[in-house]
Structure formats: structure tokens, C-alpha cells
Amino acid sequence: MTNNILMRLNGVTRTYHMGEVTVNALGETSLDIYQGEIVVILGPSGSGKSTLLNIMGGMDLPTAGDVFFDNDNLGLANDNQLTRYRRNEIGFVFQFYNLIPDLTARENVELAADLVDEPLSVTEVLSDVGLADRMDHFPSQMSGGEQQRVSIARAAVKNPRLLLCDEPTGALDYQTGILILALLVKINRARGSTVVIVTHNTPIGDMAHRVIRMRDGLIAEIRENASPLPPERIEW
Amino acid sequence: MGALYKKLWRTIGKTKGQFIAVAAVVTMGIAVYIGMTTAYFNLNESKDQFYREHNFADYYFHVVKAPQQVTKQIEAIPGVTGVTGRIQKDVTLVNEHNKRATARLTSYTLPMEQEINSLQLLTGRFFAAEGAAARPGEQHTRTGDIEILVDPQYAAANDLDFNDIVTIVAEGKTIPLTMVGTATGPEFIYLMKDAATLLPDPTSFGIITVSRERAQQLLNLSGQVNQVLVTLAPGTDEEKVAQQVKSILEPYGNLAAYPRKQQLSNAMLEGELDGLRAAARFMPAIFLGIAAAIQFVILRRMVRAQRLQIGVMKAIGYNSRQVILHYTSYSVLVALCGAGLGTLLGLALAAIMSQAYAMYFNLPATIGAVNNQAILYGFLLSLGVSILAGLTACRSITAISPAEAMRPEPPKGGGKTLVENLSWLWHRLDTAWKMSIRSASRNRGRFAITIVGVVFAVGMLVVSLFTIDAVDYMVESHFHQNQRYDYLVRFAAPVKENAILNITRLEGIQKSEPLMEIPAKIKFNGHSEDDAITGMSPQATLKRLFDHRQQPAQVPEEGLLINQRTANKLGAKVGDMVEVETLLGIGPARHSPVKIVGINMQLVGGGSFVSLEQANRMLQERQLASGVMLKVDPAFAAQIEEDLEEMTGVSSISSRQKDLDNFNQNMDAMIYSISILVFFALLLGFAIVYNSAVISFSERQRELASLRVLGFSVKEVSGILLKENLLQSVLGVALGLPFGYLMAKGYMNAVSTDLFTLPVTIYPTTYIYAALGGFFFILVAHLLGVRGVRQLNLVEVLKNKD
Incomplete structure (x- = not known):
């Protein structure tokens, strides 16, 4: 693991207006993300972790502050630039997988592969996540774990520098959850992708290089983990 | 883009009922456009070429x-x-x-x-x-x-x-x-x-x-x-x-x-061409307009339902343009299918129409050309309309931020509906009605579009059936009200009234009334119009006249009962003095001033009327007649006809029965085209109501499944959807009936000529049939649209998010 900064958040805030109510989802937050690390962001629901993830992923813009990725300030990016950023740099893994129901596993992955110039092999990536023999199944024919593996394959096939995972194990049972986490570590090792995992499940922090705790829209603590545990040894 | 296309195909496969319905509407629009435009083009070209060469x-x-x-x-x-x-x-x-x-x-x-x-x-x-x-x-x-x-x-x-x-x-x-x-x-x-x-x-x-x-x-x-x-x-x-x-x-x-x-x-040919051109613009506009509205509704609903998927696509890195393109492709495919099928059907329609025209018009070389320009325009029109509808429906995609799309859509704003303000009514409604009314007011756009579609479909039904009324009215007024005689006998040259005696003496003749027909010019204020003036006895009963208010009019002893069209063209009105110049082939032209004492309106042809005596005075003759109207005992009709045929002075014998038969024979082609129109109208109405029902059903699957869980029966749940459907349909039918009247009026204006006008008379039964037709397509569409209620999987629907 090197200490090159991949992303730098500087005084970022996010305020939502829901009708007449104003919600401060994210207070002033500054944070660096390093190349090749695994970061786990912990916090109860409403702590601002998902907002932070959305801003990091170029899905949402900060109300104030700068978000630098490779010296580009995402805080100032327009829609096109954000789309290009998501397309080329980011892989997303969602809590509820969010597969396109009308496409098979292979096609869901192709959907992402079609977007970049040099995608990884769709079949290889699906084999890597253990779905070699389930490729032509539709999401409705797969278990949650399988769907999440497709979702990971869909994120990984673009070979992104940053893999953002929103409660990736939130909808899965323990065994399956561990398997998914192991897959993320595998991708981190093999491809050198930076992995950011958002979760409220504290033990998952044990597998991270750094653990960020959030509370009430602010970073409460950043803890470095000298020896991260392999997922297989995590228990909850 | 391979995966996105696969998604498109699967989406079409899943919504194939809707896809087919909307493509069918486009198909009809393009078929009518190409059929009529091609028939118009061919007929017009054939005419021009024939005129030029000859x-x-x-x-x-x-x-x-x-x-x-x-x-x-x-x-x-x-x-x-x-x-x-x-x-x-x-x-x-x-x-x-x-x-x-x-x-x-x-x-x-x-x-x-x-x-x-x-x-x-x-x-x-x-x-x-x-x-x-x-x-x-x-x-x-x-x-x-x-x-x-x-x-x-x-x-x-x-x-x-x-x-x-x-x-x-x-x-x-x-x-x-x-x-x-x-x-x-x-x-x-x-x-x-x-x-x-x-x-x-x-x-x-x-x-x-x-x-x-x-x-x-x-x-x-x-x-x-x-x-x-x-x-x-x-x-x-x-x-x-x-x-x-x-x-x-x-x-x-x-x-x-x-x-x-x-x-x-x-004039007849140009009249037909004008009508054809008007219809070739008007009809496709209705179909394509409705098709656009349906596509708009389908796509807007699809974009809403797939908000999450759109969010995902955007999150992975698709930009708005690509996503919009993906959804708009749906309507592009509708357009292409519709235009392709419509072209084939349109060419067939053009062939049938050309055949019908060949029967009525003596054109030696009817050009049967395939009008490539019409086909090209058909495709462009269909694509243009669909793309426009698609882009309009999908424009909200741009506004969806990928993060926002990750959240489920917030529940639609409640708020009171209009009906709720009428508390006395609101409290009398049962819960099902309340749900239906609230749902309709939540989806005002779709509600309005469905109503407009039903209005057009019912309006078209009224117009199609109106044609039958119009013909019936014409037959009734021409053959039964106006012409009371069985035979009209014309002489080769005018004869003295007493010469008619050898006709009136024939056995079986119950009544005979002489008339004198004079081609004439009527002059007023420096204008001159050709007209036919008929002289007959003010007491005549075998021909009845009507004024412009369709009230009986009597031939005056003195003065002119002027043809309404002639009066309009001359700008003359009752009380004015006009000059009549007689143009009988025999004898010199005579000029005489006559006062207009009344207006006479005839559906077919022109004609002004004077008393028989005045007609003779105009010619400076006495007791001349050019023809005689006869009422006969049916038992002797054949014999009388035979006897008349043998008289050399007789130039023509028109038999009311024969005219009526000839007329009825020509109605076959009309029944055929009316059937096609009725079919089109029903299909149009079906397509829009079906779509509305399917969408309303799929949008509310969770809600309906919840009701089933609560203990509602399948019938009760379908009932809620039916009420919602009826709400918009009854309104659509109610508005469609008067709208049909307006459409009929517009159509009559477009096709009426100098020679031929019909008052827009629509019988009450026509409205009843049109309304029944409306409820028929509404019910069929509803039953097909919500047939999924029976299969609602309660557990699945409640478990899944979308």
C-alpha cells in the first residue's frame, strides 16, 4: 500500500431541502482517500455516511467544499464531467444490488462493460465471483448473494480505480456476507482498486486499513488498522 | 450498447399488449395517410394527365x-x-x-x-x-x-x-x-x-x-x-x-x-378530391396525435417505474443522453413498426380506393403509382411524432440525479380533490369510489389524455354513423318528402297542357300535375347566375318544397321562390326584384322582372320555383308544359310505364322507384367504408383505454395486493379499477358525442360543394349506438387490461420494491 492520495475532500457539506424542512446531511467534512486502501465507513443510519459515499461517487454534489480526484475538483464538475468520472473511475455496489431485471447476469455486466474502452473480460469477471454457471440467469432466478456477486462483477468489469460499496452485506445472511467481503478484498489485491465500504455493521471495520466513524453528519474518529483481518475471520 | 438493446427488446416483450396497441394506432394513421394521399395523388394525376392530353x-x-x-x-x-x-x-x-x-x-x-x-x-x-x-x-x-x-x-x-x-x-x-x-x-x-x-x-x-x-x-x-x-x-x-x-x-x-x-x-371530381384531401389530413392527424399521447403516457410511466434502474445506469456511468435515447428507442420502434405495417396496409387501401374510383369515374388510365413521397412522409411523420412524444416523456430523466434515484419515489402528494369539496356528495361515495377519484386526480395528465382519446374515438363513431343518417335523411327528404310523384315524364318539346290529357287518361293514374321547366339566368345588382326555374301549380301536391328552416314552402301565385344557393351568390334576399332571362332552346330569350317572395332549399341540385302561370307569362306563352308528375296505382305501374314508353313526344320517364333502387345499390360501397371507419374508431378507443388500464393496474399492484391481503375479493379489486376506468370513460363518451357533431359539421363543410350540401342531421339512435360502441371498447379494454388481478401474487408483490 502506497500513500498516494486518490481523493481529497476539503470542507465538504451537504444540505437537503425537503419541502420546508432543511436537513444537514453532512457537516463540514475533510478526508483523504489513499490509493489501494480499503476504507470502512461506520455509523448508524442518518449519520451521513451514504451522503458522503454519494458525493465521493459523483452521484451527488456537495453544497460547499471541494472534492479532488486526480487534481480535478468534482465539486465544480458539470453533469457531463460527473458522468465521465463515474463511467471511468467508479464501480458501485448497492445494498439491494439494483440489477436490471430485464437483463441476465452476463448482460447486466455487459451493460457496464459496454461503457469503457478496455473492460475486463465479462466471463472472467463473472467466473471470479463464482458465477461461471449462472451467467444466463435473470436476477429473479438468483439468490440475494448471487445477485450481489453480479453487482460486484458489474462494478469490477470496468476495472475502476475506486470501488464504492453501500451496505454490500446489508441484505445478506452472515455466510454470504463474508463471501462478498472476501470478493472485495480479492479485487483490492488483484487489481489495486481502492475500496470504500459503507456499513453500520461495526465488525466489518476489522478488515479495513482505515475505519472512519461518523455521527450526526460529522467524522467522529479515524482509526488506522495496522493488521487488517481477512474477512473469513470476522464475526458478527 | 448491446446490453441496452437487449433490455429494450425485453421491455417490449413484457409490455407487448401495449406495444401492439399503440403500434396498431400508428399503423392505422399511416395506412389512412398513405392510402388517402396515394389515392388522391393518383386520381389527381390521372385527371390532370387526362385533361392535358385531351x-x-x-x-x-x-x-x-x-x-x-x-x-x-x-x-x-x-x-x-x-x-x-x-x-x-x-x-x-x-x-x-x-x-x-x-x-x-x-x-x-x-x-x-x-x-x-x-x-x-x-x-x-x-x-x-x-x-x-x-x-x-x-x-x-x-x-x-x-x-x-x-x-x-x-x-x-x-x-x-x-x-x-x-x-x-x-x-x-x-x-x-x-x-x-x-x-x-x-x-x-x-x-x-x-x-x-x-x-x-x-x-x-x-x-x-x-x-x-x-x-x-x-x-x-x-x-x-x-x-x-x-x-x-x-x-x-x-x-x-x-x-x-x-x-x-x-x-x-x-x-x-x-x-x-x-x-x-x-366539379364533382374536384369535390371528391377536396373531400379526399381534407380527410387525408384530418384522419391521420387524429390517429397520430392519439398514438403520440399513448406513447407519452407509456414512456412517462416506464421512466417513473424504472427510476431506480435509471439511477443505476447513471451511477455506472451512462449519461442522460444515452438513457433518454434508450427509452426513446421504444417509441422509435413503435414508429417503425407502425409505419412499415401502415405502408403495406395503406397501399392496399389505396388499391381498394382506386378501384372504387374507377367504378365511379371514367378515367381511361388510372395511375396506380406507388407514391414514394407519401411513404417517405409517412415514415418521417410517424418517426417525428413518436420521437417527439418519447423525448417529451423522457425529459424528466435529465433531472434525475443518480443519488436521488437511489431513493424510492416519495408518495404522491395527497391533498383534497375537487369532489371532496362537495362534501354532501363525497360522504355518499363508498371507499372504492373515493379511491378511484383520488387516483384519477393524482394522475391528471393521464386522466386527461385518456379522456381526449375516448372523445376522439367516440367522435369518430358518431361521424361514421352520421354518414348513414345523412344518406337516410337525404333519401327521406328527397324521395319521400320532396318527390311525392311516382313518375316524372318530360316531353321532347313543351306541349299545350291539354295535350297531357292522353297521359292522364291512362288507366291507374291517380293524380297528374303539369310543370314547366325553364333554364334561365337570374340577374341582380349586376350579377348573373344560371338557374333552372320550374313552374308548377301553387296547389301542386306531388312535389313539396322546403325553405331554409326546413319548413314547408308553397309556390306563390305571383313572384319567385328562389333557390337558396342562387340567392346567396347573388346577394339577393326576400323582397328584392330580380330580372329573369329565359334560355329555352326554342323561341327568343325573354326578360321579365320578378319579385323574390321566398327561399327554397334543396339538398341536391338547384332550382327556383314560380307558378305555372307565371312561367308561361315569362315565356309570353299560355298553358305550356314541359313535363308532368304522376301518381299511379301501383297495380297499374308496369302497364303505365309501358304505355308511356311508346309515346313519341316523351323524352324521358324518371321513376322514383328506379332512382331509389339505383341509389340503394350504390350504398354498398358506403357501408364498406363506414365499417372500416367504425373498426378504426373502436380500435383507437380500445388502444387508449387499454393502455390506461394496464398502466393504472401495474402502478397500483402493491396497493391492490394489499387490498387482497385485507380480504377484498378479486371482483371487488377489479371493481375499483373499473370504477376508475368508468370515471374517465363516461366523461369521454359524454364529451365525445357533441364533439362528434362538431366533427361531422367540419367534415360536411370540407366536402360540401356548389351542387351538394347536407345539413348535419344526427339521429338520437346514432348517439346511442356511438355511446354503446364507446362502452363496448372501454369494457373490452378494461377486461384485457386488468386480467392480471386474478394472478396477483400477494407475497411477491408485497416483498419486492418495484
Whole structure:
């Protein structure tokens, strides 16, 4: 693991207006993300972790502050630039997988592969996540774990520098959850992708290089983990 | 983009009912567009080509008789490019079994190429001029025979063939003519005797063409002509030239002068073309408009339902343009399917229409061209409309931020509906009605679009069925209200009233009333209009007249009951004095001032009325009659008809029954086209209601499943959807009925001509049938749209998010 900064958040805030109510989802937050690390962001629901993830992923813009990725300030990016950023740099893994129901596993992955110039092999990536023999199944024919593996394959096939995972194990049972986490570590090792995992499940922090705790829209603590545990040894 | 296309195909597969319904509407729109445009184009081209190749005249002049050299003088007028002097006269035809018919004997000079309104030979060969022997190799007729050509419809209706004898009565003599072929000309495309005729009837009216020399011999007009036809250079001031020609012809008794656009066949043809053009614009606009609305609704719903998927696509890195393109592709495919099928169907429709036109119009070469331009426009139109609908429906995609899309759509704003403010009503409604009303007011856009679709569909039903009413009304008023006589007998020349006695004495005649028909010019304020003035007794009962308010009108003892159209054109009203100039072929023209005392309105043809005595005064004659109306005992009808046929002074016998039969025979084609229209209207209504039902069902699956869990039965759940459907449908049907009336009015305005107008009369039963038709398509669409209620999987629906 090197200490090159991949992303730098500087005084970022996010305020939502829901009708007449104003919600401060994210207070002033500054944070660096390093190349090749695994970061786990912990916090109860409403702590601002998902907002932070959305801003990091170029899905949402900060109300104030700068978000630098490779010296580009995402805080100032327009829609096109954000789309290009998501397309080329980011892989997303969602809590509820969010597969396109009308496409098979292979096609869901192709959907992402079609977007970049040099995608990884769709079949290889699906084999890597253990779905070699389930490729032509539709999401409705797969278990949650399988769907999440497709979702990971869909994120990984673009070979992104940053893999953002929103409660990736939130909808899965323990065994399956561990398997998914192991897959993320595998991708981190093999491809050198930076992995950011958002979760409220504290033990998952044990597998991270750094653990960020959030509370009430602010970073409460950043803890470095000298020896991260392999997922297989995590228990909850 | 491969995966996105697969998604598109699967989406179409899943919504195939909706896809087929909307594609069918586009198909109909394009089919109607291509069919009508192509038929219009072909008919118009055929007409133009025929007119061009056969020097169709720009102006017609009728005189009593003029020396044929008079054409030389007319040729010298600047702007005149061609002049033909000819003889044209209606003579009595005596068929087998002594049946009477009218032949319009028309003369031509060979060679035909130079003639104005030249003939196109269809079968056989041209008649020989006097003395000219048939050329070698041609089929010979008996020497000394007078050779003629007959129009093809008359020939077909009377089974005439080469060398058959056709007998006419001219100048009191019975003369056999030998038919050597069939031919038609640009003025004979739509063959009606006069504007008062309802429909062409080839059994009773035909065209006989003959060489000019022969015509002069037959009609005792040696060296004379009675009509002058001119063609004009483009850009010539028609009326100025017409004035000059009329002053040259003045000494020879001007009877009538009219431009090409008033020539009967041309006027009928142009009227048909105008109607066709109006329909070719109006009908596709309805279908494509509705199709666009349906696509808009489908896509907007799809974008809403797939908000999450759109968010995912955006999160992975698809940009708004790509996502919009993906959803718009759906409507592009609808457009392409619709345009493709529509083109095929449209070409078939064009072929059927061209065939129908070939039956009614005597066009030798009907162009059956495939109009590539129409096909191209059809595709562009279909694509344009669909893309527009698609882009409009998908424009909200741009506004969806990928993060926002990750959240489920917030519940739609509640708020009170309009009905809820009427608390006395609201409290009387059961929960199902309340749900339906709230749902309708939540989806106001879709609600409105569905209503508009139903309004158009029901309106179209009204218009289609109105055609039957209109015809029925016409038959009723023309054949039953106006014409009370069984026979109208016309004489070859006016006779003294007492000469009619030999007719009225025939056994079985219950009533007879003489009339005097005089072609005339009515002049007012420097304007002049041609009209036919009929003189009949103020006490006459066999012909009834009606004024413009459709109230019975009586022929006055003194004064003129003027034809409404003539009065309008002249700007004359009741109380004005007009000058009448009589144009009877015999005797000099007489001028007399007459006061307008009333208005007379007729559906078909024109005609002004005076008393029989006044008609005679106008002619400075006494007790003359040109015809007689008869009411007969049905038991003697056949015998009376036979007796009348044998009288030489009788030129024509029109039988009300025969006219009615001829009319009814022609209704088959109409029933056919009405059926097509009704089918289209039902399909249109079905498509829009079906879509609305499917969408409303799928949007509320969770809600409905919850109701099922609570204990509602399948029937009760369908009932809620039906109520919602009925809410919009009843409104649509209620608005569609008056809208149909307006559409019928608009259509009538577009197709009514100088010769033919129909008041928009819609019978109550038509509204009932249209409403029933409306409820029929609504119910079918509803049943098909919500048939999924039975299969609602309660557990699944409640578990899944979308």
C-alpha cells in the first residue's frame, strides 16, 4: 500500500431541502482517500455516511467544499464531467444490488462493460465471483448473494480505480456476507482498486486499513488498522 | 450498447399488449395517410394527365345555334389558344323493350388530336365521317350506317357491342345508329345528366359521340354549332375573354357560359378530391396525435417505474443522453413498426380506393403509382411524432440525479380533490369510489389524455354513423318528402297542357300535375347566375318544397321562390326584384322582372320555383308544359310505364322507384367504408383505454395486493379499477358525442360543394349506438387490461420494491 492520495475532500457539506424542512446531511467534512486502501465507513443510519459515499461517487454534489480526484475538483464538475468520472473511475455496489431485471447476469455486466474502452473480460469477471454457471440467469432466478456477486462483477468489469460499496452485506445472511467481503478484498489485491465500504455493521471495520466513524453528519474518529483481518475471520 | 438493446427488446416483450396497441394506432394513421394521399395523388394525376392530353376546355359557351365559322372570330381574341365549335344535345334513346333513356349526342371533328375535349378511344375504332369508308383491315359496318361511339359505362350497363344498333329520337324521327366502339372524354369523367341528379345512372343516361357532319344532319343544323369550347393561355383573364366571346355570340342567342370549374363532371371530381384531401389530413392527424399521447403516457410511466434502474445506469456511468435515447428507442420502434405495417396496409387501401374510383369515374388510365413521397412522409411523420412524444416523456430523466434515484419515489402528494369539496356528495361515495377519484386526480395528465382519446374515438363513431343518417335523411327528404310523384315524364318539346290529357287518361293514374321547366339566368345588382326555374301549380301536391328552416314552402301565385344557393351568390334576399332571362332552346330569350317572395332549399341540385302561370307569362306563352308528375296505382305501374314508353313526344320517364333502387345499390360501397371507419374508431378507443388500464393496474399492484391481503375479493379489486376506468370513460363518451357533431359539421363543410350540401342531421339512435360502441371498447379494454388481478401474487408483490 502506497500513500498516494486518490481523493481529497476539503470542507465538504451537504444540505437537503425537503419541502420546508432543511436537513444537514453532512457537516463540514475533510478526508483523504489513499490509493489501494480499503476504507470502512461506520455509523448508524442518518449519520451521513451514504451522503458522503454519494458525493465521493459523483452521484451527488456537495453544497460547499471541494472534492479532488486526480487534481480535478468534482465539486465544480458539470453533469457531463460527473458522468465521465463515474463511467471511468467508479464501480458501485448497492445494498439491494439494483440489477436490471430485464437483463441476465452476463448482460447486466455487459451493460457496464459496454461503457469503457478496455473492460475486463465479462466471463472472467463473472467466473471470479463464482458465477461461471449462472451467467444466463435473470436476477429473479438468483439468490440475494448471487445477485450481489453480479453487482460486484458489474462494478469490477470496468476495472475502476475506486470501488464504492453501500451496505454490500446489508441484505445478506452472515455466510454470504463474508463471501462478498472476501470478493472485495480479492479485487483490492488483484487489481489495486481502492475500496470504500459503507456499513453500520461495526465488525466489518476489522478488515479495513482505515475505519472512519461518523455521527450526526460529522467524522467522529479515524482509526488506522495496522493488521487488517481477512474477512473469513470476522464475526458478527 | 448491446446490453441496452437487449433490455429494450425485453421491455417490449413484457409490455407487448401495449406495444401492439399503440403500434396498431400508428399503423392505422399511416395506412389512412398513405392510402388517402396515394389515392388522391393518383386520381389527381390521372385527371390532370387526362385533361392535358385531351385539351380540356377552360370555358364553355352554349348558344341556340351559330354558324360554325364563328370559331374563326373567337380564335382571334388574345389569350385564346384553341376553339372548337360543336353540337351537343340531349336526345331520347329508345332501348330494347321501348325503355327510354337520355343520350347526350356530342359531335367531334376528325382527326381528334386538335379537338378541345378530344375523345379517348377505349374499344373498337373511331366513327367514320360522312362518306368515308372504313380503312382496310378495319371491321366494316353496313354501308350508309351512322357510326357512333358510346361511353363505356352506358355500353356495359346496356350490353352493347361492336355493330349493335342504338336507336335515338331526334327531330321527331326514330334513327338507328351503329356503335363502333367505346370512348370517353375529359368532360365525361363523372357522368350525371345534371346537377339535380343524385348519382350517375348508366342505364338511363349515356354519351353518344358522332362526327360533326352526322350530328348536323341528325339535328337539322347544317353548317351550325350550338356550343363553343375554348382553351386559354395560362394567366389569361378568363372573365374578360368570356365577355368578348359572349359579345361575338350575342346574335346567336347566348344560353349559358361557364368556366371549367363549373363543368359538372369536373366539379364533382374536384369535390371528391377536396373531400379526399381534407380527410387525408384530418384522419391521420387524429390517429397520430392519439398514438403520440399513448406513447407519452407509456414512456412517462416506464421512466417513473424504472427510476431506480435509471439511477443505476447513471451511477455506472451512462449519461442522460444515452438513457433518454434508450427509452426513446421504444417509441422509435413503435414508429417503425407502425409505419412499415401502415405502408403495406395503406397501399392496399389505396388499391381498394382506386378501384372504387374507377367504378365511379371514367378515367381511361388510372395511375396506380406507388407514391414514394407519401411513404417517405409517412415514415418521417410517424418517426417525428413518436420521437417527439418519447423525448417529451423522457425529459424528466435529465433531472434525475443518480443519488436521488437511489431513493424510492416519495408518495404522491395527497391533498383534497375537487369532489371532496362537495362534501354532501363525497360522504355518499363508498371507499372504492373515493379511491378511484383520488387516483384519477393524482394522475391528471393521464386522466386527461385518456379522456381526449375516448372523445376522439367516440367522435369518430358518431361521424361514421352520421354518414348513414345523412344518406337516410337525404333519401327521406328527397324521395319521400320532396318527390311525392311516382313518375316524372318530360316531353321532347313543351306541349299545350291539354295535350297531357292522353297521359292522364291512362288507366291507374291517380293524380297528374303539369310543370314547366325553364333554364334561365337570374340577374341582380349586376350579377348573373344560371338557374333552372320550374313552374308548377301553387296547389301542386306531388312535389313539396322546403325553405331554409326546413319548413314547408308553397309556390306563390305571383313572384319567385328562389333557390337558396342562387340567392346567396347573388346577394339577393326576400323582397328584392330580380330580372329573369329565359334560355329555352326554342323561341327568343325573354326578360321579365320578378319579385323574390321566398327561399327554397334543396339538398341536391338547384332550382327556383314560380307558378305555372307565371312561367308561361315569362315565356309570353299560355298553358305550356314541359313535363308532368304522376301518381299511379301501383297495380297499374308496369302497364303505365309501358304505355308511356311508346309515346313519341316523351323524352324521358324518371321513376322514383328506379332512382331509389339505383341509389340503394350504390350504398354498398358506403357501408364498406363506414365499417372500416367504425373498426378504426373502436380500435383507437380500445388502444387508449387499454393502455390506461394496464398502466393504472401495474402502478397500483402493491396497493391492490394489499387490498387482497385485507380480504377484498378479486371482483371487488377489479371493481375499483373499473370504477376508475368508468370515471374517465363516461366523461369521454359524454364529451365525445357533441364533439362528434362538431366533427361531422367540419367534415360536411370540407366536402360540401356548389351542387351538394347536407345539413348535419344526427339521429338520437346514432348517439346511442356511438355511446354503446364507446362502452363496448372501454369494457373490452378494461377486461384485457386488468386480467392480471386474478394472478396477483400477494407475497411477491408485497416483498419486492418495484
